[in-house]
Amino acid sequence: MNPALEPATRLIVALDFPDADAALRFAGQLDPRQCALKVGFELFVVAGPDLLQRLHDLGFRVFLDLKFHDIPNTVAAACRAAARKGVWLINVHASGGLEMMRVAHEAVRETNDTTALLAVTVLTSSDSETLRETGVSRSPADQVSLLGELAVKQAGLEGLVCSAQEASALRRELGDEALLVTPGIRLEGAGDDDQKRVMTPERAIAAGASAIVVGRPITRAADPAAAMETFVSRLGSAG
Ligand code: C5P
Numbered sequence: 434m435n436p437a438l439e440p441a442t443r444l445i446v447a448l449d450f451p452d453a454d455a456a457l458r459f460a461g462q463l464d465p466r467q468c469a470l471k472v473g474f475e476l477f478v479v480a481g482p483d484l485l486q487r488l489h490d491l492g493f494r495v496f497l498d499l500k501f502h503d504i505p506n507t508v509a510a511a512c513r514a515a516a517r518k519g520v521w522l523i524n525v526h527a528s529g530g531l532e533m534m535r536v537a538h539e540a541v542r543e544t545n546d547t548t549a550l551l552a553v554t555v556l557t558s559s560d561s562e563t564l565r566e567t568g569v570s571r572s573p574a575d576q577v578s579l580l581g582e583l584a585v586k587q588a589g590l591e592g593l594v595c596s597a598q599e600a601s602a603l604r605r606e607l608g609d610e611a612l613l614v615t616p617g618i619r620l621e622g623a624g625d626d627d628q629k630r631v632m633t634p635e636r637a638i639a640a641g642a643s644a645i646v647v648g649r650p651i652t653r654a655a656d657p658a659a660a661m662e663t664f665v666s667r668l669g670s671a672g
Contacts, residue, residue: 438643442521443668444468445496445614446661447648453480457487459652465492467665469521471646473498485518494521496614496646498594500553502526505533509540516544522614524594527552527580534588549591549612552584557596557617557630574599578606585611597637597645598630604641616646620663623650634664638671 446468450456470493497520501508515523541550554577577599584590585607592612600613619631654660
């Protein structure tokens with residue numbers, strides 16, 4: 434069983450646009466009762482906290498996807514600042530270690546009841562070779578499991594950003610409460626863009642995902658409103 438999320442938080446649309454105008458134009462066509470929004474590096478570097486405020490003013494929950502990774506004090510300060518901005522989700526790299534995650538989590542918990550802190554375990558762009566290059570001899574799956582346990586069970590974080598392919602093992606290992614947020618979602622027959630291992634919304638939810646992140650299948654669709662409707666209804670029937 435997934436943690437009970439409202440419809441608005443089971444679908445997170447990745448606002449991967451190069452500037453605030455384009456992002457706000459797109460967000461203005463969406464309904465905050467149907468989705469939350471993800472702001473990543475490019476858009477945040479260009480548009481900054483003002484954009485977060487504008488998205489909050491439109492009624493959206495925001496996942497600020499900046500994947501912090503630095504010394505514990507610096508990451509805790511960044512997480513505190515993000516939590517003060519009222520964002521719903523923020524994230525750090527679990528490979529920053531237990532102490533980094535613990536102090537970051539404390540900073541979030543002291544600052545904002547409604548902000549959840551997630552960890553990224555192993556980037557989906559990494560394979561065994563990438564891990565070996567950086568001195569990690571475990572398989573990606575074992576490393577995901579080790580870092581997932583460190584982040585959620587030991588540091589107390591609310592959940593993980595993970596591949597839907599990892600969701601069922603992580604759900605078994607971490608229990609019902611962990612938020613598992615999964616990108617790499619595609620409908621059957623759609624192109625994969627540059628995503629390598631993709632899953633449909635229903636399969637991701639059945640595998641244990643709490644929420645899915647969808648970018649290009651909605652933002653670059655010929656008819657984004659129709660694409661939104663499809664994702665919303667597919668999630669609605671996903672149980
Ligand atoms: O366009 P698409 O649906 O592939 O977008 C997925 C979004 O999720 C992008 O913003 C991408 O940066 C992000 N993401 C991902 N894979 C991860 C982590 C984040 O695709 N492992």
